[in-house]
Amino acid sequence: MGALVGRAALVLALCVCVYGIGASLYGARTGRREWVDSGRRSVYALAFIVTVAFGILELAFLRSDFSYDTVANTSSLTTPTFYKAAAVWSSQEGSLLLWLLLLSLWSSLAIFLTRKTLREVVPYATAVLLGFGAFFASMTVFLATPFATTHPAPTDGAGLDPLLRHPSMMIHPPMLYSGYTLFTIPFAFAVGALITRRIDAEWIRATRRFALASWLFLGIGILLGARWSYAELGWGGYWGWDPVENAALMPWLIATAFIHSIMIQEKRGMLKIWNASLVLASGTLAILGTFLVRSGILQSIHAFGASTLGTPFVVLIVVLVVGSLYLVISRREILRSENRLDSLLSREAVFMLNNLVLVGLCFVIFWGTFFPLISQALTGSKAAVGPPWFSQYTVPLALILVLLSGVGPVIAWRRATPANAKRNFRVPVLAALGTLVVLLGFTHTSSKPFAIGMFCAAAFVFGSVGQEFWRGIGARRAMSDESPPAALISLVRRNRRRYGGYTVHIGMAVLFVGVAASTAFQHVSDVSLRPGQSTLVGGYRYTYEKATSSVISDPNSTGAILTLGAVMDVTKHGHRVAILTPSAGYYPAPDTSQGPIGSLIGGETTAHIGLQAGLRRDIWTAVQPDIDPLQPLITQGNKLVPPAHPEYAFILLAAIAKHYVNSSPTASFHLMNSPLVTWIWFGGFIVFTGGLTAMWPTGGQRVRARYLARVGRDLQRA
Amino acid sequence: MSPPRKRKIRLVTALSSAVILATALIYTSFTAASPTRTPSQLLAGARAGQSYELTGTVVNNSITRSGDTTDFRVADRAGTGVSVPVTYSGSVPSPFREGREIIIDVEKQGTGFVGQSGTLVTKCPSKYAAAKTGSTPY
Numbered sequence A: 001m002g003a004l005v006g007r008a009a010l011v012l013a014l015c016v017c018v019y020g021i022g023a024s025l026y027g028a029r030t031g032r033r034e035w036v037d038s039g040r041r042s043v044y045a046l047a048f049i050v051t052v053a054f055g056i057l058e059l060a061f062l063r064s065d066f067s068y069d070t071v072a073n074t075s076s077l078t079t080p081t082f083y084k085a086a087a088v089w090s091s092q093e094g095s096l097l098l099w100l101l102l103l104s105l106w107s108s109l110a111i112f113l114t115r116k117t118l119r120e121v122v123p124y125a126t127a128v129l130l131g132f133g134a135f136f137a138s139m140t141v142f143l144a145t146p147f148a149t150t151h152p153a154p155t156d157g158a159g160l161d162p163l164l165r166h167p168s169m170m171i172h173p174p175m176l177y178s179g180y181t182l183f184t185i186p187f188a189f190a191v192g193a194l195i196t197r198r199i200d201a202e203w204i205r206a207t208r209r210f211a212l213a214s215w216l217f218l219g220i221g222i223l224l225g226a227r228w229s230y231a232e233l234g235w236g237g238y239w240g241w242d243p244v245e246n247a248a249l250m251p252w253l254i255a256t257a258f259i260h261s262i263m264i265q266e267k268r269g270m271l272k273i274w275n276a277s278l279v280l281a282s283g284t285l286a287i288l289g290t291f292l293v294r295s296g297i298l299q300s301i302h303a304f305g306a307s308t309l310g311t312p313f314v315v316l317i318v319v320l321v322v323g324s325l326y327l328v329i330s331r332r333e334i335l336r337s338e339n340r341l342d343s344l345l346s347r348e349a350v351f352m353l354n355n356l357v358l359v360g361l362c363f364v365i366f367w368g369t370f371f372p373l374i375s376q377a378l379t380g381s382k383a384a385v386g387p388p389w390f391s392q393y394t395v396p397l398a399l400i401l402v403l404l405s406g407v408g409p410v411i412a413w414r415r416a417t418p419a420n421a422k423r424n425f426r427v428p429v430l431a432a433l434g435t436l437v438v439l440l441g442f443t444h445t446s447s448k449p450f451a452i453g454m455f456c457a458a459a460f461v462f463g464s465v466g467q468e469f470w471r472g473i474g475a476r477r478a479m480s481d482e483s484p485p486a487a488l489i490s491l492v493r494r495n496r497r498r499y500g501g502y503t504v505h506i507g508m509a510v511l512f513v514g515v516a517a518s519t520a521f522q523h524v525s526d527v528s529l530r531p532g533q534s535t536l537v538g539g540y541r542y543t544y545e546k547a548t549s550s551v552i553s554d555p556n557s558t559g560a561i562l563t564l565g566a567v568m569d570v571t572k573h574g575h576r577v578a579i580l581t582p583s584a585g586y587y588p589a590p591d592t593s594q595g596p597i598g599s600l601i602g603g604e605t606t607a608h609i610g611l612q613a614g615l616r617r618d619i620w621t622a623v624q625p626d627i628d629p630l631q632p633l634i635t636q637g638n639k640l641v642p643p644a645h646p647e648y649a650f651i652l653l654a655a656i657a658k659h660y661v662n663s664s665p666t667a668s669f670h671l672m673n674s675p676l677v678t679w680i681w682f683g684g685f686i687v688f689t690g691g692l693t694a695m696w697p698t699g700g701q702r703v704r705a706r707y708l709a710r711v712g713r714d715l716q717r718a
Numbered sequence B: 001m002s003p004p005r006k007r008k009i010r011l012v013t014a015l016s017s018a019v020i021l022a023t024a025l026i027y028t029s030f031t032a033a034s035p036t037r038t039p040s041q042l043l044a045g046a047r048a049g050q051s052y053e054l055t056g057t058v059v060n061n062s063i064t065r066s067g068d069t070t071d072f073r074v075a076d077r078a079g080t081g082v083s084v085p086v087t088y089s090g091s092v093p094s095p096f097r098e099g100r101e102i103i104i105d106v107e108k109q110g111t112g113f114v115g116q117s118g119t120l121v122t123k124c125p126s127k128y129a130a131a132k133t134g135s136t137p138y
Helices: A002-030 A033-062 A069-074 A081-090 A092-113 A121-143 A168-196 A202-232 A243-268 A272-295 A310-330 A347-369 A371-379 A387-410 A418-442 A449-480 A484-494 A496-520 A595-601 A628-640 A648-662 A677-695 A701-717 B003-032 B039-044 B125-131
Strands: A523-529 A534-537 A540-551 A562-572 A575-580 A583-586 A605-608 A610-612 A617-625 A667-675 B034-037 B051-058 B064-066 B069-075 B083-089 B101-109 B112-115
Touching: A002 A033, A002 A121, A033 A069, A033 A081, A033 A092, A033 A121, A069 A081, A069 A092, A081 A092, A081 A168, A092 A121, A092 A168, A092 A202, A092 A272, A121 A168, A121 A310, A168 A202, A168 A243, A168 A272, A168 A310, A202 A243, A202 A272, A202 A677, A243 A272, A243 A347, A272 A310, A272 A347, A347 A371, A347 A387, A347 B003, A371 B003, A387 A418, A387 A449, A387 A496, A387 B003, A418 A449, A449 A484, A449 A496, A484 A496, A496 A667, A496 A677, A523 A534, A534 A667, A540 A617, A540 A648, A540 A667, A562 A610, A562 A617, A562 A648, A562 A667, A575 A610, A575 A617, A583 A617, A595 A628, A595 A648, A605 A617, A628 A648, B034 B039, B039 B051, B039 B083, B051 B083, B083 B101
Parallel strands: B034 B051, B083 B112
Antiparallel strands: A523 A667, A534 A540, A540 A562, A562 A575, A562 A583, A583 A605, A610 A617, A617 A667, B051 B069, B051 B101, B064 B069, B069 B083, B101 B112
16 A cells, blocks of 8 residues: 555656646746746645655665565565664665655755745746656656565565665765755756856855755765775775765865855856856766766676666766756856956965866866776777776875865965965965974875875965964954954854855865875785784784674674674783774575575675774774684584474574684784874864854845845846 | 966966876876776686786685685676686675675786785675566566
8 A cells, every 4th residue: 555655656746847847937938926836836745745755665664564675675674673764775766766855855945945036047947956856756656666566575575785784874875865966956046047047146145055065965975985984894995986986076076166166256256157067067967976876887886787777867967968068158158257367376266276176186087987988988998997096196186175275265365465475374384394394304204295295285274274263363352352262153153154164174184184194104904813813013913812702692783693703902012002893794694595504694794893993093903704614513503403493593503603712713804003094084074064154044234235235236237 | 468468378378288187197097997807808818917807796606715815706797607716815895705796906827817905896785676686667
């Protein structure tokens, strides 16, 4: 019954989208407001209907209703409830539904907030948003429906893949998809503004917050993914230039460029073509990102093996690219700049350079990601570029970006004078030089020039942004006699966008210090050890104290049947630094072909790392127990379990697990110690705080006054 | 110098540096890339010393471990039955198992192939849903 309602809801959602597109366009062409209002209400209706459909599916997961194919494929009775709830979006069809849900919710918010402004632009933006809605709704209706059922229902499902049983599963996909779907909002408004030729600062103002939100959500989603892979995949890396990672990074880079360059349009009326192109590109790249994940066109850790979604996505992307190009080219006359660049030593020029570097980075990543397809088209043979190729370009570009993020805040608009430069750059330059002297004089880091460069660039940013805060606080205290913390709070409150942005710059610098340090000065070792043996990795002694085991009671609450682990004692110069307990979880096989005991543990295996995270250094361990010596015992045990009492298998498995601990077994370890990894997550947190600050509604008089002045100027020119 | 002339010089400088960088990028991508191969393509012709990106499925009952070294065979995804032996040193990702699709950079040594450390990736199993057979209409 529920499945039928769900299916009907999705069909209805598709109809509502088609109706809403028609109503909005008709209303816009004829100027009949009631049709435009009806189009707007279609967006709300879509959100309601899709929420109902999503609710039905979520309930089916929580009730373990295995008559739903998607529930049977990705959940099971033994899957912990927390992961049952998150399993909804682990499948192709579930994640498409999540996409549609988030799209409809965010669109509703955007359409609601602009209900009294942008009268000409909104109907077209509504139509574009509903167009995306129609695309994803028809995917879930025709190609990958979440409501397919099988009767009679299986008694149990396959279970959520153990690799996905990590708390990040609850928050990482919704964050990433929120980022992707939010990109469609500035895209839709840009299309509306271009169609109606209303290319003033108003549409930018209306969607700036959404652009910022998409940037923020996608960024946090990317970072959560990195954190997840660091903690779960058992190889200890947080970034691998995988196509799916790249897919999220590309629109994020373009959005970063956009949120800088719109400031130039708002302030100086320049770069209109550029801004329009960036918004259209970021929206298209967001769809391209979804396509890369969903189509399996590129070999990737995440990509689907077999999927029929490729063709419709390619069609959509072609429509987006051709449509965007047409709009920008046909409107180029009204997109002309109102002002010219006065000097290369100005904030405008720095912003333009930052934009070029960001777009360049995006191009590098695009080229590398699609290289297998490009090389096949050009040479007839497929080839792929690896992480070293990416690093070769991205590392220097990242260095320039961090440096520019320190220059931007302190350089003057229009033209920087020598006096002004001297006043603003003395502190940051001294900070960078001081860092260089300390690093070269007192540490052994000289062999890693890029890392040193990054540390100095970060010091430059801390100097320049710190100086801005310092001066701002000083100015406020001179005016109002506040205490320094109170002055800081009122300073930020009065100019959230500016100081939120500065905070983001600090966070990025902290993050890149973490990235540079942990890649340049990491120590890794793969060893096999027996209990009592030890090994040295980067000055730390790792001693395998003893083996551990547990049956059913998984210490990580992921529902593993058997957990085999190790107690690892880590010391430096004889002092204990950490006691870590990495383990491997064994999950049931999908069928019983391996015998009653073998099948209990014959499915997936996942590593649970032992990690001591610190401000200065992370000690990271993963273990791979050797279970081959247990095989004869399992085979023997399989014969002992009476068919009438399958539960005896657990008792025998417990005995085998105990034998494992007593036999002082060999295990392979992946051991690492990397400096400053925590700085990456901490920097991400600072970025998040700064982003939220910049996004928070101001409602201040000054902002409105400035905006009115700008509209006035636009009107005069028109 | 007149402003229009100055702008023109700037534009030409910017464009030519962009062209130079793009050329470098494209050139290095072709020289640094590893050809992607399936096991049967590797058997048909692989040069010693050349690095290949091998994709395929780990053959059932082919994994043997000794110390840090893992030996296994990789077969064509298409199920042609053709497979190549691979030796890999270092820890393998936890999803690595028999029957799973993997990607690994290999070099030919003797009759077998040696996997380059740190390059073994397995496909994220969350994305297997679409390949399963069931009553879903695709």
